[in-house]
Amino acid sequence: MERMKPRTLSGFMELLPRPQQQMERMMEILRRSYSLYGFTPLDTPVIESAEVLLAKGGGETEKQIYRFEKGDADLALRFDLTVPLAKYVALHYNDLSFPFRRYQIGKVYRGERAQRGRFREFYQADIDVIGDGKLDITNEAEIPAIIYRTFSALGLKRFQIRVNNRKILNGFYAMLGLTERSGDIMRTVDKLDKIGAEKVGALLRDELGLEASAVEEILRFIHIGGSNEEVLAALSGYEGRNELFDAGLSELKTVVKYLAAFGVPAENFAVDLTIARGLDYYTGTVYETTLLDHPEIGSVCSGGRYDNLAEYYTDRQLPGVGISIGLTRLFYVLGEQGMLNPELPTAPCDVLVLPMTEDLSPAIAAATALREADVRTQLYTEGKKFKAKMNYADKIGVPYVLFLGEDEAKAGAVSVKDMTSGQQQTLPVADAIAFIKAGIEERNRGAVIIEK
């Protein structure tokens, strides 16, 4: 028979069983964390009508999209979870209650040029709160709490949620009479981390042709730093000159005010006037999240407030606020950085049952009892030598092996071997189950992500 060489497409993550277990843990933590904040899970099709998906049209995205025909239908794979959400909310408007809070963890597709750490199929893990006509600022204030709890639950400590408000930025540039130029200016300011303030100043002056006084004002503004209180105090110096600015500052104050009640420690949060998150979509609070020891990764959780989710599908004003985690990329980067906790169990089971009797009934009954006690159990009955069986146990990394010979079977007992310590003991079945459960609980105690 002619054989086809098996392969997986470049840019498509396909994990081996052990890293897949780590990925599953991360997803489970995200689901739990998002649920705790009252977000309901949603699942939308991977394929949509191309004209619906591309209603907004144009841009870099359209080139990357997977688009194809089937019969006479013009189809496309979703390239994010926001456009399908907009479609969903517009389509099912009458069946939803607002504010509508949903999370979605799903695969999206972008046919980017394949390169290391870039994926064409990747998971996004999004939450959004959608209001009907209006949406209270408290929703924006709650987002840092969700980010904080989610990343803490994953095991991270050294991360910072950076927050800004687009109204403050737009209001500030309006004060300088630079509203028309604000897009170009923000794009330049965005390079601050990479090229430094001096070069940003030079670019603003030489490339954008701004006056020296305006450049000085801008550099002074983006230099505002210190504690949240210090930043807010400095911003107060600009109050009264522009309505939009004042509204943004008031919103930012609310976000900062409620941080403590929301349980966000001061060290995990910073007002940062340099972040803007794209130019035309966000209209209020914007968020980025950076790992303090890995600034090179960039933001691992970003988002913001927008005024009009579904304007391409409906006349209704549907403002919202949302954040997104690029889960596949995050997982890849964590793996590269050696930050995935190798101590957590990743075996397919907690116990491997090795029968040593002709009649397998006692071993099967023990496996059944373990499963009824919620212990993940594999029964191994292949006709192999003892050494091969133990090699298998080692290779899958199972924490416990349970032996069941004639003597144990007669006594209603089992022998349990702790594969880490190598210790073995013979116990009544019920005691063995309790022993294993306690051990498994202990082993599962750690976090998925570790910082070094």
Add this chain to the structure above:
Amino acid sequence: MERMKPRTLSGFMELLPRPQQQMERMMEILRRSYSLYGFTPLDTPVIESAEVLLAKGGGETEKQIYRFEKGDADLALRFDLTVPLAKYVALHYNDLSFPFRRYQIGKVYRGERAQRGRFREFYQADIDVIGDGKLDITNEAEIPAIIYRTFSALGLKRFQIRVNNRKILNGFYAMLGLTERSGDIMRTVDKLDKIGAEKVGALLRDELGLEASAVEEILRFIHIGGSNEEVLAALSGYEGRNELFDAGLSELKTVVKYLAAFGVPAENFAVDLTIARGLDYYTGTVYETTLLDHPEIGSVCSGGRYDNLAEYYTDRQLPGVGISIGLTRLFYVLGEQGMLNPELPTAPCDVLVLPMTEDLSPAIAAATALREADVRTQLYTEGKKFKAKMNYADKIGVPYVLFLGEDEAKAGAVSVKDMTSGQQQTLPVADAIAFIKAGIEERNRGAVIIEK
């Protein structure tokens, strides 16, 4: 602005939040149930190279496949989870330990003619055990236990796992000298449930041209019924005439022998000599699962033993046994039959916190405390009238509403309203949390599926 009418493609399931919660519960139960039997989760790309995916080629499937080009790549969407598994095992052979036990719950794509209850994008929930060269019969004996526990965990009681063995069928037809005709015969016998024995006999005689004696033998054989012991006894009458038959009978006896130790009640299991599950793939035990009160649905969980998982990708002999649940279709049918338990909570949260104070800090702190206690909590801060807020609580179906006015805030208390009973009480925050947790646990006690 020109608006695009939002729509979802026909044949693509897109659920509203409440049924989506039910679907999520079902998936979570499948994940837990499969994990208990030592299956490791796997996730493979939705897109594969078309030549890899279609290595087997031909057939009805190829017409239904979503296939398209991107750049110069010829791509296709997976149409089942078995072909990607075969590719995965062949590709990663050196990194896997055998027997390799994996589960996968994922979307697959078939461009079938759209009709009610038929989906073009649907979830399959598969488990497979893959051996390297050999695979012990105990793995086949374990499958009914996995089906039993999975369906029981979903809440079903009145279902039957029907089992046959292809070696018995093939051996029997060999005895009659009808090996060459066995495919046609089995296709005809497969109509038994629909058209009855008499018509099957007529077809075998008139269409296939079998001799009267052979038809009589076949009808007698497929009429074998009764308890498992009675069926096995009747089959023993054929022993010694064909090696393959004898091997199949021995395997079937092993499967039946260990049922009790695996915890499968006799009433949920039946040997059924009429099921065959396709013609060329399965080689040993085959499984179907029917809902006793809904035979019209057909099998809701099927599979069997095969000898060669990945022959299109590798020379290695990789026998296996697996089953698959067509989850999207099952969910749809259960909904149609009114079998999804409406009593279970489907709200996005367990508690809705309604602040009644100017400063939201006490309400936010209460919400934070609830979340730290693992209670799914939504903070509602929209500027609406009280009645509108309570309408919202009703509409999302939240079990508890928590009010926090100035008096409560001062006293460190909250008022909790049970939305089912209408009763309201004022309690210290910690007591309110305990009260709500107990109530939620009680409400979550039922099963996802109910039988009427």
